[in-house]
Amino acid sequence: xxxxxxxxxxxxxxxxxxxxxxxxxTMVTVLxxxxxxxxxxxTVVVEAKALVREQTKGTSLDIARxxxxxxxxxxxxxxxxxxxxGSTDAAFTSIAPESVTMYVSFGPTPTKMSFxxxxxxxxxxxxxxxxxxxxxxxxxxxxxxxxxxxxxIASKIPTGLATPLxxxxxADGVALATxxxxxxxxTALVRQVDVSLVVNSDPSKGAPSVTLNQTIVxxxxxxxxx
Numbered sequence: 001x002x003x004x005x006x007x008x009x010x011x012x013x014x015x016x017x018x019x020x021x022x023x024x025x026t027m028v029t030v031l032x033x034x035x036x037x038x039x040x041x042x043t044v045v046v047e048a049k050a051l052v053r054e055q056t057k058g059t060s061l062d063i064a065r066x067x068x069x070x071x072x073x074x075x076x077x078x079x080x081x082x083x084x085x086g087s088t089d090a091a092f093t094s095i096a097p098e099s100v101t102m103y104v105s106f107g108p109t110p111t112k113m114s115f116x117x118x119x120x121x122x123x124x125x126x127x128x129x130x131x132x133x134x135x136x137x138x139x140x141x142x143x144x145x146x147x148x149x150x151x152x153i154a155s156k157i158p159t160g161l162a163t164p165l166x167x168x169x170x171a172d173g174v175a176l177a178t179x180x181x182x183x184x185x186x187t188a189l190v191r192q193v194d195v196s197l198v199v200n201s202d203p204s205k206g207a208p209s210v211t212l213n214q215t216i217v218x219x220x221x222x223x224x225x226x
Contacts, residue, residue, distance in 0.1 A: 053207040056201055060156065060199040060201040061212075064198075064212045065212065067153045067154030067197050068195065068212045071123075071125075071195055074115070075100075076219070078103065078218045079104060079105040079110060081140075082110075083140055084141040089184065090184045090187045090188035091103055091190070092190050093187065094182040094187065095187055096166070098117040099115065099116035101113070101114040108137075112144050112148075113125065122152045123153050123154035123197070124150060124151070125151045125153045127150075131143055154199060155199075156200055158203070161198055163198070163211075164196070165197060165198075166194070167193070167196070168189075168192075168193055171191040175194075176190065191218055191221050191222070194213070194214075195214050195216060
């Protein structure tokens, strides 16, 4: 082979080696990249939704804990109201599945408190402080302020719940036959309150509701923690 022939052969091989990627190879590559990209985007979307659900669940849990702690402290301090003649009124003045009003003992004079779910599905706490008007500042009869201090202690409570917020039990832990009453003959029987607080801070995010449950006994009424 002459030198000229060798040069031509070398250029021929170089030309064949630099032809680049064929159309078929390009299409296959694009297809593979599309599949991988779709899978990656789907994974990112799923993970993002899961993160949002967990954040929403965490927010619901924080809301429920605050509300449950406030109610637990108050109900546990429930006490009968001593009158000037030495007789007593029942600790609970009214009971219902989503509201309760009662007397509690946080200091030398009793406090009247209520917890109720309003139309906005918020759990509202109301507090009426009192002063003694007897022979001493802390002696009965007691005068309660006209305007209570009102605080929203929980929110985002779903509607149509199967389990009531409040369930009222006697000293043996048996549910009262009547769960809604303002009659002292009924409310005087309450010795324990089963509280189930359900919160869902943002149902649109797909997160499940958070439920906190606690059965609260009233030691001031002679019921000790079981």
